[in-house]
Amino acid sequence: MDNGGANAWYKDAMQLTSVPLAPSVRSKLQRAGFVSVRDVKKTRGPVELALEAGLTNEEASEVMKVVRFGVDGTALAGAKSASELLREETGKLPIYTFSSELDALLGGGVAAGEITELCGCPGIGKTQMCVQLCASVQIPHAFGGYDGEAVYVDTEGSFMAERAEEIAEATARHLRSVSNASPEDAGMSDAIASFTAERMLERVHLFRCHEVTELLAVLEALPAYVKKHRVRLVVVDSVAFHFRQDFRDMALRTTILAKMTQRLQQLASENALAVVTVNQVTVKPDPRGGGARLVPALGESYAHACTTRIILSWEDDTRTAYLYKSPRLPQGRARYTVTEGGIRDVRGTKRPAE
């Protein structure tokens, strides 16, 4: 078996009812006495299976494919050991936010292979942060960056190409100055030659979604798209917008949100790319004080969807990022500001950690 190994026994014991088969095929198999995956595997091949269960050869062949648990991610495909995971995690590069305080809070920057959610009130700089990341992800290898492309899924229409140009230019300027500071590094000067704002903008792919269905379609299409384009960052700005208007049926909304989350998670882990989602805030009555406070939108069950959740808010006139949830890092705060060139530290512009 392709996926043999330690957990093969477990898969073999699976009931046919928990395997994705067409109902008519499944009932034929069950009538012929097949109960578990092991029973099906014991047959000598699709033709024999077809004869025994009264299926067509094509149907039988598909059943055989399904019970072998191919690469499509059904059942337990792809379990990994912790040592493998350790190697992968340490090999991953962060995407700099360009605020060293915030980068430090995030353990170097926005991590690949997981979903990072930004929430915050209107005008706090969520979109700015996303545009900054689209520029940062393109930093060439020579500068310790990803040299990747970015996909920007815009549901709100707030992506402004002119603003992206400004930030891209500032990023290019910054790298040029880094390169000038160490002229002996040939790799850097080679990389910087082709690193222009124009090229950066060419490598930001924009999907504008006007409704939930389009958003879902984009998510279906993304796996193929990111492979074709060396995409290292997928931004969804924002997840909340359509989900807050288009649904009457809350149960359906929850199902679709879950489906979407699962797609994004898969996208992140299979392609080792960073997924950044933006969420809005909503006002919720506070049961303790009788007042109300701002909480991230889309509800409690969605709160589990992201790996890392960052809440952006105003604190004493300063934009502050609060790391609310992370599997690896302690909670904490970092202050940042939005400048013409993008996201920066509050006092002066520091170079991102390299």
Next chain:
Amino acid sequence: MAAKRSLARVAGLDVDVLSRLEGHNFRTAEDVLTRSSLDLVELLDVSLPTAERVVASVAKCVCPKPQTAMALLRQRGGGGGGGGTARSSSGARASASGDGGGGGGASWPAFLPTHLAALDLALKGGVPTGSISELVGPAGAGKTQFCLTLAVAAAAPKSVGGLDGGVVFIDTEQKFSGVRLAEIARAKFPSVYGDGDGDGAPSEADARASLTTLTSRVLVLTPSTLSEILQRLNGLEEALIDHGVRLLVVDSMAALARAEFGRGQLQQRQELLGQIASVLKQQAERLHLAVFVTNQVTTRIGAAAGHDTGPGAGREEGDGGGIGGGGGGAERDAGSRDAGSGSGSGSVTAALGTKWAHCVNTRLVLEGAAGGGDADAAGGGTRVVKVVKSPRCALAGFEYEVRAGGVVVDGDRAVRVDASGSNVHASIRGVFAGSAL
């Protein structure tokens, strides 16, 4: 509508699968995409690979075409510029109205210049097209004046920096005045609409003819309910194209929303507002319109259960630094489920709530002088227009006046805007701080 795309028009579905889909009442792309492929296996009685193929072909049809940011920039006629080069108002005007001035291809004005030099500069060209901009202000601050000024700017000919386009003015409060519109036009562009005296003024007949052209370009709708707005907007597309509309004004969104829905119906209200925002965004983007919406303010008076007071109550200008400072105290407001943004005592905040605030892309605020206590906003004290939210530019503020020529901004008198000074953020700020996150 992509969601309603009939499955019959989806390429790559074979007849057998299609009939199965129809048999199970799958009619549109939405029906397929809102279910997982495993659901499809069960419902349609097909194999998993077939179900995945169905989802893939439907997704392929519905998925919006990706575009690179560069292509977008070229389309918007941007090309160069940017990067800190301070554009003068006329420069911005030229880039906004100069077709094909950028990187070639189809282009449209990226901005509607407001002709308020300092504000245009801060907004990098003016009110952006393709997204929703909002103007928040207390009663008498000049919101309608601002809208009329913009309407003139959009309808004025290109020779004076206008957009030479149509305007749809959705007037919910019956405040639109044709006389005032003409007056603003005459004062603002005397070279086209002037009444005969001064250099280069046109003859009276010419001026009158141009004025007629201008006024006939502005279409005024007076819907009386929010759902009527939604209904009208849905059917407006054709008119928007036929009249070459460049600006869609809704003055004001809050008036109807607040009159029509009581305290018990907030959920329906917010839902309807969200739908309107969604339609406005779509039309803004597809037809490259500037959408400009006005909003009122609401007062929060500490423990007195922030009642959704009328527009007149918006005078109490909070002192900049003090508002909403203490996390606990700022959250006492029991009424803030309504217009959102739990706030401190006696502060003024934009109406319609946080959900709506998320929907607008650019937000301008009109208010009395910052920190000026009970500034008589209606009575000619210092008034300030502030940019408090924009995907494009930093916070900025300028003093303005309402004169014959509409709203006039004094570019030399810029006002420093920090988060706490703007009444919109004042109430939102600090709510996360220290609370039990």
